Amino acid sequence: MNQEIVENIVLLVIVTLISVLQNMSFAYKVENESKNQQSKTFQRTGSPAFEKVYTANQNCTDAYPTFLAVMWCGGVLCSQAPAAFAGLMYxxxxxxxxVGYLGEKTQSTPGYIFGKRIIFFLFAMSLAGILNYYFVIFFGNDLKDHMSVFSKILSSLLLIP
Known part of the structure; x- marks a missing residue:
């Protein structure tokens, strides 16, 4: 494999693999809670604890493809390091x-809102990368270095609650 290509995506690959481990952890929690029920088969309904774990897992699973798409697009088209950082934050x-969803439902709200902000940041990085691509085609000017610096500065702002 070409070393230059690997250097441009290695951080994104690491974040993707960490996210797979997180998905497996969530699925394990659903399976474990399912086994705590009296039923021998997996059901979508059951005890309130099971329904909370199942719903939290389903909500995370629903947003997962969008997260992966914008993280990879932002990382490949704009800048890898800020996209990977935003991915880890996500x-x-x-x-x-x-974890907040398993407690009171109001405890999950800050995580949900912060997650939307990170997805928007990654979407903006993706859009900037696409615009830069067409800017190079039509005007011959590549702004990728400027976008990389700008996205690194903005990614640090993601730490502000």
Whole structure:
């Protein structure tokens, strides 16, 4: 494999693999709670604890493809490091959402809102990368270095609650 290509995506691959481990952890929690029920088969309904775990897992699963798409697009088209950082932040927030959902439902709200902000940031990075691509085609000017610096500065702002 071409070393230059690997250097441009290695952080995104690492975040993706961490997210897979997180998904497996969530699925394990659903399976474990399902086994605590008296039924021998997997059901979508059951005890309130099972329904909370199942719903939290389903909510995280629903947003997962969008997260992966914008993280990879932002990382490949704009800048890898800020996209990977935002991806790690998203995984942290998703964990906070999952755990918060298992408690009071109001505890999951900050994780949900923060997750939306990170998805928007990654979407904006993707859009900037696409615009830069067409800017190079039509005007011959590549702004990728400027966008990389700008996205690194903005990614640090993601830490502000």
């Amino acid at each position: 995984l942290f927030v998703r964990q906070k959402y999952f």
